[in-house]
Structures are given as structure tokens and as C-alpha cells.
Amino acid sequence: QSVLTQPPSASGTPGQTVTISCSGSSSNIGSYAVNWYQQIPGTAPRLLIYIHGQRPSGVSDRFSGSKSGTSASLAISGLQPEDEADYYCASWDDSLNIWVFGGGTKLTVL
Amino acid sequence: QVQLVQSGTEVKKPGASVKISCQASGYSFSNYFLHWVRQAPGHGLEWMGILDVGGGSTTYAQKLQGRVSLTRDTSTRTFYMELSSLRDEDTAVYFCASQEAGRGFDPWGQGTLVSVAS
Numbered sequence: 001q002s003v004l005t006q007p008p009s010a011s012g013t014p015g016q017t018v019t020i021s022c023s024g025s026s027s028n029i030g031s032y033a034v035n036w037y038q039q040i041p042g043t044a045p046r047l048l049i050y051i052h053g054q055r056p057s058g059v060s061d062r063f064s065g066s067k068s069g070t071s072a073s074l075a076i077s078g079l080q081p082e083d084e085a086d087y088y089c090a091s092w093d094d095s096l097n098i099w100v101f102g103g104g105t106k107l108t109v110l
Numbered sequence: 111q112v113q114l115v116q117s118g119t120e121v122k123k124p125g126a127s128v129k130i131s132c133q134a135s136g137y138s139f140s141n142y143f144l145h146w147v148r149q150a151p152g153h154g155l156e157w158m159g160i161l162d163v164g165g166g167s168t169t170y171a172q173k174l175q176g177r178v179s180l181t182r183d184t185s186t187r188t189f190y191m192e193l194s195s196l197r198d199e200d201t202a203v204y205f206c207a208s209q210e211a212g213r214g215f216d217p218w219g220q221g222t223l224v225s226v227a228s
Binding site for chain 1: 145147154155156157160169171172205207212213214215216217218219220221
């Protein structure tokens with residue numbers, strides 16, 4: 001049972017916009033930044049979004065992040081076949097004193 | 111540009127210890143943190159602990175307290191994660207990941223598979 005709650009799966013067709021949610025609490029998302037990671041199976045995670053909505057260099061502007069209260073979301077616009085991967089949200093939790101991750105959302109591009 | 115390269119696959123018996131290395135290049139050795147995260151087969155990401163690259167201080171996940179140790183060798187820019195009293199459930203891919211203050215975990219090492227089996 002993950003501290004941050006994500007839907008286990010999401011799907012969309014090429015060109016669509018897909019949104020993945022991440023629900024937490026006041027001890028994590030409600031008080032700290034949310035980061036989003038993409039993981040293609042068999043490879044290391046890759047940072048997509050940090051501090052809610054900033055993108056590292058090299059990350060497509062098709063990826064965007066937002067936060068409201070104790071929830072955050074990742075939006076992927078103009079969905080492409082190469083976006084098929086697992087997506088994880090993460091935040092610091094000051095009650096547990098650990099970084100916490102969501103359980104991950106498997107995105108399928110139909 | 112920071113790059114992290116990890117050591118290779120380890121196969122261990124229950125009760126043994128494992129020490130994984132993570133060599134960094136492109137580091138300024140100030141204002142960086144080095145995290146360790148593991149992923150059991152078919153499961154999500156689990157944070158294990160953090161090392162302050164500049165000062166050397168560490169914080170561990172309470173679940174692993176007493177079994178995990180994070181260290182560094184500044185001369186070779188190599189970081190180490192040692193996990194003792196291994197159990198079957200420690201079988202996982204272990205990742206190191208760098209964090210510049212105020213940013214996310216970026217980049218990550220390629221991962222090291224640790225298999226624990228009798």
C-alpha cells in the first residue's frame with residue numbers, strides 16, 4: 001500500500017491527452033513539491049517534472065504537471081507510442097521522514 | 111552533466127551482506143544529495159536513504175534502519191550502499207540517483223540487480 005495513490009493503469013490513443021492523478025496528504029503533497037518520473041520497463045526511472053511543473057532540459061513540453069492541495073497530476077498531450085511506460089509521482093513526507101512514491105501508473109498507448 | 115554508473119549483478123544467500131557501488135562523473139560535490147531507491151520484481155519504487163554528498167551525513171528509511179549503510183569515497187567520486195542480513199524480500203533492482211538541492215532525482219544509475227536466494 002503506497003502512501004501516494006495513483007491509478008494502476010491509464011490509456012489513450014495517439015494524439016490524445018492523458019492525465020494521471022496522484023493523491024496524498026498534508027504531510028507530503030500538501031506541504032512539499034511533487035516530482036514525476038517515467039520508467040520504461042527494464043530501464044532506470046527518468047525525471048519528467050519537478051517542483052510541480054518544471055521540466056529538466058530534454059523533456060518534451062508535452063509533459064506538464066500541476067498540484068492542488070494534497071493532490072497532483074501529470075498531463076501528457078499529443079500522446080505518442082513511445083510514451084508507453086510506467087509513471088510514478090514522488091514527494092517528501094515529513095510524518096514518515098522518507099521520500100514516498102506512488103504505486104505507479106502503467107500507461108498504454110492504444 | 112552528472113552521470114552515475116553502478117556495479118554489476120549480485121547473487122547472495124539469506125543472511126549475507128551486499129555492497130553496491132555508484133560512481134559519479136561531472137559532480138561539483140557541493141549542493142548534491144545521493145539517494146538509493148529499490149524496486150522489487152513487478153513492484154514500484156521504494157526509497158531507502160539519502161547521503162549528503164558534500165557533508166557526508168545520512169538519513170535512512172526507518173524500515174531499513176540498522177541494516178543499511180550509505181558511504182562515499184570522495185577521492186574516486188564513488189558512493190556505496192551496503193545492506194546486511196539479507197532476506198528473500200530484499201531481491202530487487204537497486205538504483206542510485208542524484209538530487210541537486212530543490213530538484214528531483216536526476217540522473218539515475220542504470221540499476222543493480224541483487225538476487226537473494228538459498
